Amino acid sequence: GNSVTQMEGPVTLSEEAFLTINCTYTATGYPSLFWYVQYPGEGLQLLLKATKADDKGSNKGFEATYRKETTSFHLEKGSVQVSDSAVYFCALLNQAGTALIFGKGTTLSVSS
């Protein structure tokens, strides 16, 4: 079946540090891949997405590239800010579009 595995947190960084949050997936066919972010006390918001192999999603300085050969969709940011502190979820939408599966989430804490 389909599944998403992301690195466990918490991830603690200083402001302006480089961020990587690993995400790998298992799926049949050609799923779409997403990163969602959840700020404290709020619902989930789409951060970025990629719908086919080698696509790069980007938003707010975050990037992730859909790598079919390694079944990965790692999230990166070159210089994090305190305001990036949140929980980040990697997610997969199956090819049929009927099931959106989330990883367990990675908590990021950025200090000044």
Added chain:
Amino acid sequence: NAGVTQTPKFQVLKTGQSMTLQCAQDMNHNSMYWYRQDPGMGLRLIYYSASEGTTDKGEVPNGYNVSRLNKREFSLRLESAAPSQTSVYFCASIRQGSGDNVLTFGAGSRLTVL
């Protein structure tokens, strides 16, 4: 404002009580979902409705029922609440087939069962 609206935002129940979480979206989305979020577990799908008139079980359906009342509304019912159902519940919707495939979430409903 367009989006997904959930009510109530907070609820405390005693074991055995029943309640319904309401969800409505005004984006003309055809598919709607209920998730629960627990520490260290991420989001787990309870039930979903691919279109008006259809519902299907997700990963953790036991103890819940759902109703897709119309295209806009998708409710989640706990018939006899248990402490294990203490969680934050999120409703979400998506327009399948639009090519967009982005799930829009409500703000969440925090439920505590004593």
